[in-house]
Each structure stands twice: as structure tokens, then as C-alpha cells.
Amino acid sequence: INDREIEPWDPFLANESATQILQKTRLQMNGVEIEVEPFILPHHSKISKKKHDAAAGPHGWNAHQGFYVYRNQRLLVAGEWLGLGWAKEEHYKLARIRINLPNDLDHDWGIDVTKSRARPPIELKEELRAIGNHARSKAKRVYSYRGAKLTNQADVERVLLWESLAKHDKVFYRINREHPLLKQALTKSSDKPALNALLRLIEETVPFPNIAINNSENPNSAPSPFERVPDGQVTEVMEEAFESLVATGYSPGEAANRLRTIWPFELFPALIQSLVEQKSAR
Incomplete structure (x- = not known):
């Protein structure tokens, strides 16, 4: 932009060895597959300060926890709990969950013409809540136990x-x-x-x-x-x-x-x- 190279932001630190990539889940809706993949980011002691600061995102660690909703590889939501009943809290800030949506579920997910918001349909909320609970539990342990990977x-x-x-x-x-x-x-x-x-x-x-x-x-x-x-x-x-x-x-x-x-x-x-x-x- 304006002859300046823009460095991409990886909110999931997927290439860091201390990042825990949990099992990917494939949900079905209207005959279409939705991929949901949780990431538990490393405790700050496991990565450099530069990487930790960059991973925080533009609004900070707490603001960017939760689900990341992509539609055809375009990011719509950069960290929200999608109205599933959780507030953004310090202990869960290491949980980030990627959702990949196709472009034919816009109505079901409440995606408007601005492509800037999304809300899960009621029939998927329980499954997403279960995935979120699991990721939040793992994230809290890493936060509390200073970065230990737990099996x-x-x-x-x-x-x-x-x-x-x-x-x-x-x-x-x-x-x-x-x-x-x-x-x-x-x-x-x-x-x-x-x-x-x-x-x-x-x-x-x-x-x-x-x-x-x-x-x-x-x-x-x-x-x-x-x-x-x-x-x-x-x-x-x-x-x-x-x-x-x-x-x-x-x-x-x-x-x-x-x-x-x-x-x-x-x-x-x-x-x-x-x-x-x-x-x-x-």
C-alpha cells in the first residue's frame, strides 16, 4: 500500500512449535461443510517478545480471543465469542478458533452486504459451544500453568x-x-x-x-x-x-x-x- 510492504498477521501462530492445534471439526449444514479448527496460542514465555506483541493484534490479546470467521478466505470476524454466552476474559485470551465458511451460507450466518459481521445459526450453536468450551479449557490451563502442553x-x-x-x-x-x-x-x-x-x-x-x-x-x-x-x-x-x-x-x-x-x-x-x-x- 502506497509503495509500503505490509506484513501479514497470522492470528493463530500456526508455525510456532508451542502452539497447540486441536482437532479440526467438520460441521454439516444444508449439505455444505464448515471447517472449525481451534488453536491454543503459546504462553508468552514460549515465544519472543516481538512475536508475542505482533500476535496480540491491533486491539490486544483480550480483544482478539474467540472465533475467527472466514468467508472464502476473507476474514469477517477477528475474535468474537459469537453470542455463545462467554465474555472476553484474561484467562481465555490464548484461545482462537478458525471457522471457514463457503459463500452460500450468508443468510444462515447473518452476513450482510458489508461482510463485516456473522452470527451462527441456532442449529450449530451447541456444537460450536462444545468446541469453544474445549478450547477455552485448554487455553486456561496453558495460561495458568505457564505454557505447559497438556495431553x-x-x-x-x-x-x-x-x-x-x-x-x-x-x-x-x-x-x-x-x-x-x-x-x-x-x-x-x-x-x-x-x-x-x-x-x-x-x-x-x-x-x-x-x-x-x-x-x-x-x-x-x-x-x-x-x-x-x-x-x-x-x-x-x-x-x-x-x-x-x-x-x-x-x-x-x-x-x-x-x-x-x-x-x-x-x-x-x-x-x-x-x-x-x-x-x-x-
């Missing part, structure tokens, strides 16, 4: 230190007493009541207001686990968890495999492998 198997086996509990329309966070490190600490403690009291105090004083304000004002300020921490210090914590697992009856091989499912050690596969080799050499 279905990992979801079942992962060990987290913090657990969420919904009660009376509120969400509470509790420390997982079955976490290997904590379980071992409780077993060895000479003053279990004091330790349990400390854990309960930590749970009851999670600084929700400060966290909410910080996330709102600077959503990318939260560090990843062990960010900028030397490998040696990460390994020290990891080794304690390994020994705790062995102490509870795991074989060294089983303990190593279990370690790979404990958050956030799963982010450091090379350190786990190095630790296992070190233990095997003894």
Missing part, C-alpha cells in the same frame, strides 16, 4: 501443589497434602500440628486482590516456575522430590517417571534425565 494422559497423572475447590460460588485454593515433598515433610515433622497450622494459614491468606490487580495491570509480569533460577537449584528441589518418592516405595525408575508428571518439574526433562543418570551411576 489427556498428563491431565490424569499430573501432580500439582495447589488444588482448586469450588464452594458456594467461590473458588478456594488448597495445598495438595498428597504432594510427594509435602507428604514426606509431614511424615518427618516432629511438630505436625504446627506444620498443618502453617499450611492452613498459607491457604487462607492467598493474596487474591493483589494477584488480580497485578494480572489486570500487567498480565505478562508473572514469572514462570524457577524462571532465571540456576539449574543446580532446580535440581536440588527435584532431588528432594525424587528421594521422597523412593522413600514412599517407588523404585528409582518409577520415581523418575513420576517426577516427569509433577508440576513444574515436567518443564525440565533434561534435568530429570541428568538426575536419573546421576542416581543410576551411584
